[in-house]
Amino acid sequence: MKTSKLIVIFGVIVVLGLLVYFPGRKLARAHVNEITAVTDHPLSCTSCHVYISQNKLISKMVNADYLSPLNMAVSNDGSKLYVVAQDINELIVVDVEKSEVLNKIKVGVHPHSVILNEDGSIAYVSNQWSDNVSVIDLAASIVVDTLKTGNGPSGLSISTNGKFLYVVNTFGSDLSVIDLATKEEKKRLTTGKDPTGTELSPDGNVLYVTSRRANFTHYGEPLICDMTLVNANTQKVIKYTPIESAHIMENIAFTPSGDLAMMTLVRPKNLIPTLQVEGGWMMNHGVGIIEQKNEGKVVQLLLDEPNAYYPDPFDIVITPDGKKAFVSSSGVDRISVISIDSIRTILAESSPEKLKNFSNNLGISSRFVIKRIATGANPKGLALSPNGKRLYVAEQLEDKIAIINTESLETIGSINLGGPIRITVARKGRRLFNNAGHTFQNQYACYTCHPDEHEDGLVYNMAGKDMGRNMTNTQSLREIGETAPFKWNGKNQTVYKQDGMRFSTVLTRTEQFSYKDLDAIVSYIMTGIKYPPNLLYNPNGELTESQLRGKVLFDRSMDNFGNNIPENNRCITCHPPPLYTNLELADVSTLATTDDPILFDIPHLNNIYSSAPYLHDGRAETLEEIWTVYGQDDKHGFVNDMTKIQLNDLVEYLKSFRGPEYENSDSSIQQASTYKSN
């Protein structure tokens, strides 16, 4: 063939290619812009068609089942480690010396904590998503019994006589006292909100139970979070110690002498505008100290430093000699090492006024934090060897256990639990979600306001760009993939937009996420966050009589007097199943004087029972108040013809809503199933 012909053919191909490329690219750009609701996202097909795909085959290929170790217990001789692997529903038995996994024991759904009996022969594992405790014969490595608990069991403790198991029920906000002889729940005590950690005082007389949520307050009032004290002899609550301006108290530990109880906590500054981030301390993180003398005086000390924060403190352990405390600062992948003698000095030398001021003092940590030890991703549960010389750290998003020498304060080893080697995009997103590295001064991670990927129950002043102050009730992130638009004002049509440029402008005050990181975090949020089962109000899909009556009211088109209810004022119109939102905006007559004039995004209602307070600014403490206090003009559904029994029925029905996954499940029992953990 002549060269000229080749040139012509090549030229034609180039022209055709250009003819396809430019319009094609334009079309692709328009497509991506539409899908992501932003104009700057790279033209990457995988972003949407792979990473957030709902196709089961694709999802299975791109994701992986990680272990996600959360909490641990050490055998009495120190040779074995029992690790709760939350995402595979197993207790992993580890040989510490050989750094190898010996066994994996299947337990209940979404296990949380593990504790051993006095002789170390039995392990109790709390299963947060199946409302029970697995009793494991460790010699045989089998589950020999299952104890029923309250809703969402987490922290565990055993009475000094070994007769009672205390189980903290996070979702139910109470404490189950289980008689280990009869294996039955003897009683249930009311605790603070969303309790998790628990520890018996060294003398065995008082059980302390932490709370993660503050008590309900209207915006503007300071937070109070309860530390619940239970008399272990009478098994009755003796005190709710108010911990002021703090929440997310995950865990607690006692010094061996019993003079101090120390708990982790977060101090949110939700009463100042979020634009304050660059001014520092939008969020603070620290420890609370409850002196056992001085009538249980409470002091809060920050772990943060002026230009470096240590967010999301999770666990705390104290060495047997009472000299050091270790705190897992899970938002920055660090272990903060505390000199307890230094804390004792601070307590002894400081006036009450000074001690009170220390709760907001960013410099105080230099007086008692003696080292920050780097760990793998997202350190959570901590455990000390019986002699106190080794600290084990559950690296939740690393699927490893770090080993730290408690004298040299150096990491001396790592135990690989055998999770997937590759890091999927969603897993990377989960790491980003839990890490504060993208926030100015590391002040907080996504997790800080969305603990357990849910919400923290607080209202923040989002300081709108118009005249409004825009009080905003934190929204849950559980299974929001199909519920766009996002934010209460519905201005973010996608998570790409929500977590893109605007996110860094308003919340993190740093560089925006790279597009790879943005893809990762969107992938995790869109696909990796599941609803817990609704075991309290709808355990098996069979509605109660009251809920069935409530459904009739929810679906109704006529009021009690036979009058037609306008279509746009029926519950079912704006909140149709399965998401219980029509994805539109509406005016339900709740606009406050502090709000910019907007319509509100109609929220989805699945697992609504666990998302108090309600309405966009959290003004309604309970579902009832939406109508009894804030819905008297019948603009938020037509309800004022209802009797009290009918309103109760309607509320009961609303509380029965659960994730679509459970509704579509073949099994009538919620198992929260087998999803890729990420």
Next chain:
Amino acid sequence: MLKNVLIKYSKFATIAGVIFVAVSLGFNLKGQHSSDLNSFFADTLSTQDNTEGLPARNSDGADLNNNINAMPIYGNWRNFTSKEGLPDDKTYCVKIDGERVLVGTHEGLAVFEKGKWRTYTTKEGLAHNGVLAIDVSELTGDVWLGTMGGLTRWSAGKFENFTQLNSGLPNDLIYSVICDGKDVWVATGGGAGQYDTYTKRWEIFTEQNAPMHEPWTYGVCEGDGKIFIAAWGGGVVEYNKKTKKFRDYVDPDGNMEIDLFPDDGVVHDITTGTSWADGYLWVATYFGLSRYDGVHWKGYFDHDSGLASNFINYIIAQGPIAFICTDKGLSTTNGKNWVTYTKNDMDKNGKAVIIEGTEETELVMSPSISHNYVLGVDVKDNVIWVATSKGISRGELLK
């Protein structure tokens, strides 16, 4: 034809009239007889907290197994009013809780502990200052307070309020509250309510779903695996906890203010309280007292028993003894014998009238109970506390 019919019905009317007159006379004579007896015995004995000659009884005033007919007698009264530290003289209810005593007043909850009174009001977190009912959970130690503005859980110093606006509570006006294991029951102005402290669920019972005349309920108690609700105009509504079924006990005579046929059922449909103990259901009304043993009803009135008044505000039974709070004093009975405590109109003294069988004795009390309008009572071991419209009284078991 018409004439025959008239003659026939006039005969029936005559017979019915004779029967009615005879029954009425019988009642009047019976009442008169009782009254005469009372005045006769009133003159025979008058002592001042002197228990000499009274039947011996064991240390537990309410548990008299050795002598089922013996009645505990209380004396050595000590009275407390706002002068002594109560927030208000008007007291509605009282509950002994271990070493402390909880008193519901019109101006808050008063707690007597280590010889001192302390008051808790809405400032501390109470739902409403008018505290009408108190119970303490044996399981948790939580105190449940029925107020005029909602239900309050007082747990280890922390107040948590349930109202008709923020919860499934039927109504904010709470006349009665009891703890039954993990459940809390309330009798309210808008029906009875059951709160399951484990599941956090409320269930409401009104005339819409239970055999009540209207939703106004005054009292609730537990016994024999059942919940008994005193329903205004509806007699007693029994709720079987196992079957979750209702049945009601109403006055066979209807709403008449006299008990036309004695012992045929609860004496009146307007009931103000119930209490179950020792196999007996005691029912208080504004028109007399009833006792039900599961088969037979027995009525008691001020004219034919030692009952201080037919106007009964509250009742509580412990063992074989019922403690009955009326507008004219406090009565106690085991169904046979009676002791009624009253205060003189003009001074602080009063008396206990003791009726054992046909014998009546009087014991002078100095001082006596704080006031004759009695609204609440609680008894534990050898001590009795009585809530009245003018202060609260503490008495001790005599002898």
